[in-house]
Amino acid sequence: MNITAKYCKNCDQILHADKNHCASCYSKELKTKELNGSGEVYSYTKIHAxxxxYADIAPYYIVLVDLNEGLRITGRYTGQSVEIDQKVQVEAVNKNAYIFKPVEE
Structure with a gap:
């Protein structure tokens, strides 16, 4: 599933979609960019409480994902177990939150 981000026309930095200026060069010359939503788990935590x-789905994982295009985002993970460097893909966006699923290799 593709997700929307922004990139800076001045320095090519990829930014979260809600940004209004570039954090690297402070330019306001931003354009919308589609990202493919795949990447690797950088870090994770398991939520019990x-x-x-979200009490009805606990316990569940929150993952920090490095997307292939270079952006790092946070989301919920739907798999049963997760590991650092595991390949994942955005499967949905629910209430502005990314939902990731494992990628079968």
């Missing part, structure tokens, strides 16, 4: 809205 979840907020009320």
């Amino acid at each position: 979840a907020p009320k809205d």
Whole structure:
């Protein structure tokens, strides 16, 4: 699933979609870019004591993912177990949150 991000026309930095200026060069010359939503797990944590809205799915994983295009984003992981450097793919966006699934190799 593709996701939307921004990139700086001045320095080619890839940014989160909600940014209004580049964090590297402070330029406001930003354009929208489609990313393929795949990458590797950089870090993760398992949530056991979840907020009320997510108590029915606990325990669950929150992952920090390095996308192939260079952006690092956070999301929920739907697999049963997760490892550092595991390949993942965005399968949905729910309430502005990325939902990742494992990639079968």
